[in-house]
Amino acid sequence: MTESQVIVFAVPVFFAMIGMELLVGIVRNNNTYRLYDAMSSISTGMLSQLVNLCVKTLGFAIYAMAYPYLAVSPLSADALWVWVAAIVLYDLAYYWNHRAGHRITLFWAAHAVHHQSEDYNLSTALRQTSTGWMFGWIFYLPLALLGFPPEVVGVAGLINLLYQYWVHTEQVGKLGWFDRVFCSPSNHRVHHAVNDAYLDKNYGGILILWDRLFGTFQEEDDNDPCRYGTRSHLHNWSPLVANLQVYRDRFVEMRATRGLGNKLALWWKGPEWHAQSKPESQFDIDFIKYEPEATGPQRAVATASFMLCLIAVTALLWYAEQLGTVVVLVATLALGLIMHVFTRWHAYSSTTSVATQDH
Template sequence: MNPITGVIITSVLIVIGALVLESYVAKKKKMTLYRLSDSITNLSCGMMERVFDFFLSVLILFGFQYIYENVAPYQIPMNIGTWVIAILAFDFLAYWFHRLSHEINFLWAAHIVHHQSEELNLTTVFRASLFAVFYRVFFFVWMALAGFNAITIGVCTMILGLFQLFTHSRVIGKLGVFEKFLTTPSHHRVHHGRNEKYMDHNYSHIFIIWDKIFGTFIEEDEEPTYGITTGFESANAYNANFSYWRNLLIRAKKTKKISDKIKVFTKGPAWTPDDVPHLPNEYKTDDNGNRIHHHIPISFELGAYILLNVAITFSAFAALMVVFKPYKPGEYFPIEELFSNHQILALVGIVLLSVFAHARMMEQTKFAIYIDAFRLIVLITLTFFAFKEFPFANWLIPTASVVCGVMLLWLIRLGVKASKKEAVIAA
């Protein structure tokens, strides 16, 4: 088995195992952690971010390795001691990247995606912005300049990512002595709270010591209320990624001073120009003025249809991670293959179109069924043209055609039922 394939399969199994375990524990504790639309939106954001990272991470690692070999004044040898230093240095940089992402609007425009959900569970880990891919470079290039090679930086990224699976859990209580120096689920729940007393605290990823050193630490004394203060009510990963940018551009356009137009992007989220108010909140309230928890009602049959199609999309996403040979430091990297490989382009197209179509189905918007029918036809077409020369084309293409055909028939059934329901309501 290809090493990268093994890593991907192992990672997927770890994530699935963790999700099942958290769901089981939550059921025992009678906690509601997962809502279908929210979890799928989280995964959709994650797939979009990874698709962009797939293209850029190879170039970034290539650049980091070049800096390590040709610019860094000293190349750090790797041993147990320097690995500890590398993880500490990476976590320190991650703290400041995270903190500044809450304090500077053009950075917050990317990081806000991670905070939009009013739930907190393991799928929240995957809710990340595609723009964060660009920003990470400027914070972690210092590792390469300090003398750490690209592999070390990549491994530190994976360690931090895996640790976040642990910190995003709601079923784990306080952990005694570990609360003193590690970022625990309790600490990170605080960070995701929109409660005024909790906001802008606990930025650390692995070691909570950075918050304690720089004065941003606070204990959890009650479970927070999650989400962003302005609310976000969409299951569309594209809206999630671009909504705050739209907010900033609208305010920058309306304000008269040139300096204020710039400050809209460089000041913090609480600031707005004197001549332009903040845009209206998105959340709804009840008759008493209390905020209503965002929830998209989805029938069992529609939920089953969407969930199975998300599984197909995730299969395409996983295949994308496997198809391309990863860059190894010291080797020539054929950058042009990223943009000319038909299999890669087909899989990217399938994932990006599917993310959009799944959101339309969840929100049950106008033309959602037609958009999803188009997605299924495109999936069959791209699979045929991109993979017809592959050794396993003799089973892949028929299987994809049958599965999409069945889904198309199911979609027609859903459309007929929806039409009958609308007719009854109209009558």
């Protein structure tokens, strides 16, 4: 079974849990969902899965290719300890991949997608990058050096990804000791928050112990409620625009920047670095969430288009092997375009007012 087919099996679980979270939120009068934001996040996840099909999970292919050359003494996939060690060490590699994803703009350009939602709920978890495949694999090559077989590392990666799903919720409070050992809803809320005290904290995927070890742990403070999103607001529901935002902004800034050193620094320094010392305006933590007005029919058409895309993407993930690369590539382009259009359906609305947020 391919990784994409495993994801297909997970889809009903994802949606059942989203339904439960929505219901709990409504009952508690603390609903964290907005229609367009959720559709945008899930569409971004669908696009990410389609792109993975097209690049045939490049990172895994590179690992498998490098493995025979790098593995000094290959480990056996039959030993239980090898699996346990792989899950723990993959998580350590993920910590550094994730930390670089926030502190080096070239990597942030790919990872920012996961953070652009101004809501925090299970649909945010599905908000995955479509360009992470370019460089992410670099961080996992040390596992090949240590001798971990590709199939073991592939499964460890999938476990790491699927584990992180449930922590994207505001409906689960603090969990005591669990918050200090494992990545949890409370400490991952901090990771997604743009509050001064919370920026660049809590990178751990399964274990938050890495953050405690490397000095990036921050506990959630009830007196400093989390505000979500990125500091350069996306203000767009399109998964295509979401994926291109940081690349586009940096290329524009590169053209306006003098000196090769400065141009390159725009990519290898942190996202807050600019060659011209911009007079940074104070970040407004009380920003109003992006919510352009959409009429009832617009919302209905967008929702119907979203559902059709979901069915098409699920079928593609399941039948990708039989369909062949060309069909998958054409379908990815077509579906990417459809998702771009339906998430912008509200643009035809006559007003552009923003709704005040309720939490």
